[in-house]
Amino acid sequence: MSVEAGHFSEIEDQLPEDRFLDREESWLRFNERVLDLAGDPTLPLLERVRFLSIFASNLDEFFMVRVAGLARRMATGIALQTASGQQPRELLARTSEVAHELMLQHAAVFRDDILPALAKERIEILRWDELADTEKEELNRLFRRRVYPVLTPLVVDPAHPFPYISGLSLNLAVLVRDPETEETLFARVKVPPLLPRFLEASPSRFVPLEDVIAENLPQLFTGTEIIEHHAFRVTRNQDLEVDEDIAENLLQALERELLRRRFGPVVRIEVEESISPEVLDLLMTELGLDEGAVYRVPGPLDLGGLSAIADLDRSELKYPPFVPSEAALPHDVNIFATLRDHDVLVHHPYDSFTTSVERLIEDAAADPQVLAIKQTLYRTSGDSPIIDALIDAAEAGKQVVVVVEIKARFDERANITWARKLEQAGCHVVYGFVGLKTHCKLALVVREENDGSLRRYCHIGTGNYNPKTARIYEDYGLLTADAQVGEDVTDLFNHLTGYTRDTEYHRLLVAPDSLRGGLVSRIDRETENHRQGRSSHIRFKCNSLVDEVIIDALYRASQAGVPVDVWVRGICALRPGVTGLSETIQVRSILGRFLEHSRIYAFENDGDPEVWIGSADLMHRNLDRRVETLVRVRDQGHCADLIGRFDLAMGMDTQCWLLGAEGRWTRHDGSVHIQTHLMRTRRWRTVDGS
Structure with missing residues (x-):
């Protein structure tokens, strides 16, 4: 059963039109929860730094794929109203607004929380002017030895067109003046991606690579006057489009498409807030961007590179080591x-x-x-x-x-x-x-x-x-x-x-043929069980819940009174707790040391629990455009264990985020973190499965 947004059955049309949350904003709110962890002072400091890096990398991918897809559909004229009721142009504007807010929050957490906390631990990330003279001298020598040979300054003049700016590359926009002609020229210097994002000026004192390059620009443009320089970074559409129906060889077609990926259209430009209007206007004109695609943030840019700081050998600032259990299949058993x-x-x-x-x-x-x-x-x-x-x-x-x-x-x-x-x-x-x-x-x-x-x-x-x-x-x-x-x-x-x-199949549900229908029929069975006075309960754990048919089935179950627990890591388009629609549905999200990735679908089934695990999230792409499998877990002990995970996750003492009907998440600081609990009890399983 294939479903596209905006096309629902007659029964589904009887439900409120505004029953779906927007998936793009829901994803951004997921990344906001990642940022929340970066700002959590109870977590080890370098793990907070890692969450800052993850936030930045996540957002890059969001723009490369989701925002790029929205822009592409609008440009080709095939954009349709979304399931949340927004027109694509409205959705793109709202997405840009939320992304701007989050990028500023991200920069503030880095500047106001992480940098001071790192300094207390004698780890410093500094700008050039904050370095000691001896450190500057050492970095200048390093520049001549390791950086200067790989730089290629590109000037723009009648003989040299505006250069191609590769996606996710960090660059310096430079204005130089020729002292003889008084002519002002624009130049671009690409920050080499294979060099460390932060250079060590002295033990545990780091400076962004672009600061070192900027200080040494006179060596790249000898005989000219450096008027100004600013860091910038662009994000391009990097989703792939391969027409498999006409591709004579999928492997070769994909290789060709990978070569073209780097030339995708620009969907975002990040600039330091100190950039001059003249330079920004030039970049926007040459890259074909409007104001909505410009993201001004305090520097430095490209904080995905903080992963190198998170990797520093400071074990006391990281999660304690964890060794997985081998009790499930010990070495000495066949x-x-x-x-x-x-x-x-x-x-x-x-x-x-x-x-x-x-x-x-x-x-x-x-x-x-x-x-x-x-x-x-x-x-x-x-x-x-x-x-x-x-x-x-x-x-x-x-x-x-x-x-x-x-x-x-x-x-x-x-x-x-x-x-x-x-x-x-x-x-x-x-x-x-x-x-x-x-x-x-x-x-x-x-x-x-x-x-x-x-x-x-x-x-x-x-x-x-x-x-x-x-x-x-x-x-x-x-x-x-x-x-x-x-x-x-x-x-x-x-x-x-x-x-x-x-x-x-006997024990499998397989997409795109039977998975959506199999889950909906089991949801409907729980609904009927409740109406007949039999025990009912629906428990779903997944990365994303977007599919409208599944959501509507859950709404109907809730309207009948079935308790529904949804444990979702990322996107959730379902509105929980809406009077007359979803009063019995609660949605929780748990983030932490480990990325919650498993998919579990459990049904009470009148006291004979039916539990499925597998690869499928509840999204159109998983249910319609992928081969996915769920397998039914038969062992009663295993079923009890999986349902017990839900009971723990949904307990009032468990740390989590709670989703409200309007799409905002509220952090709930319980006394139990499920991942910590499972690490402490990881040796529970014996060889015989009991």
Whole structure:
């Protein structure tokens, strides 16, 4: 069932027209919660610095994709009214207004909170004029040795047109005067992106790289007078558009599109608030921007580079070390024998990814009784042991099939590299379906048992097969030798690699065919259960809740009186607590040390809880334009554990943010932080799954 914004059924049209929050502002409010953590004095200082960096990087991506998409649709004339009832031009103006506010808040937290707190810990981020003379001398020597050779000043005159400004590059706009002709010229100097964002002037005293370059501009423009200089930074549309229907080779088409990405139109320019009107006007004219695309902030710009400060070796200013538990699958047990005996539910990063998911693939690669390994890869790390294990398996003569999603946004180049490496090793590499991203997280191992029978071992997860992010992303994974799951996963891989119209599964819900409808039918069942006086409760955990059909089903459930708990990390277009519409719905968000990434959908089902986990968020792209999977968790202990997570998250003593009907989030400072609680109790799970 495919749904586009603004097209709803007759039943849905009977609900209030203003029942949806705007998704763009909701995302910005999520990033505001990240900024809230940066300003939290109870957190370790360098972790607060990291949250400042994350905020900046998040906002960059928001402009590169979401704002760029809005601008593109308006320019092509295909923009429609959004589900929240706003016209695109109104939405773009509101998005710009909120983004301006947040960028100023971000700069204020950096200037007023973080810089003084760092100084107390003898870590200083200074501007050039604040440095000691000896530090300036050392940095000038460093400039000559490491910076000057890689700089390319570009002047604008009749023989030299205005230069191309690459997206997210930091630049200096320079006005110089020729003393002989008195002519004033504009020049651009790009700050080298491969050099450190902050240079160390002396131990634990740092200065922005552009300040060092600015001080040494006379060396770049010898014989001229430097009139003024200002830092600026542009953001371009970096979403990819590949017409798969006419592309003769998806891999080659994507590579060509990656080359074109850097030339996307500009959607934002950031400037220091001290910039002169003359220079700003010139930049706006040359880049084709209006005032709404200009973001004036106190310097320095590009605070995403604060990640280098957060990485400083000051352990006392960071979260204490955390070692994941190996209790779910101890080293001394055979993983295949364990899974034949019972399902294993792992919860990362509290449970070790290395000794569970990685181990399944590595043991399968080394086991002579394993005949085949099939796996989906959406994002993985540059030095992934899983990639190495798949290569080892192929070289050992096993059949290895890998569905690589090369269109994973901003990981396209890395995925192309891994696809080619896997192909060269003899793996069968496929790219899923035309027009759909393969986002599901599946691994299938086919093993010949001692009695000659074949058994299938599966992993179905909520997160990527990425050992690095598995240490900081919260995700679940089900490892099982259940025959029905094995049959379902086999059928789905055949669907991905071959051509089959069979979309019926025993234990899976699969997008785009059955996932939305499967969830809606279960929501409606809870609604009917409540009307019949049977126990009912709906609990959803996801990254984003946007899909109008799902939201309307939840509204109808709430109107019938069903308790609905929504635990969402990022975007939420549902309005909770509206009289007559959503009085029984509460929406919470939890942010912290780990990024809450798992998706769980639980239904009370009249006392026989039905719990699903998987890769799908509740957005149009997930339900209509991606291959996603949810698997039903059968083990009663596992179901109780997952529902217990909701009870903890929704408890009145839990730290969280609460969503109000108007779309604003309020921080609730409870005495329990769920992530801290889970770290302290991470060894609860025993080998037998109890």
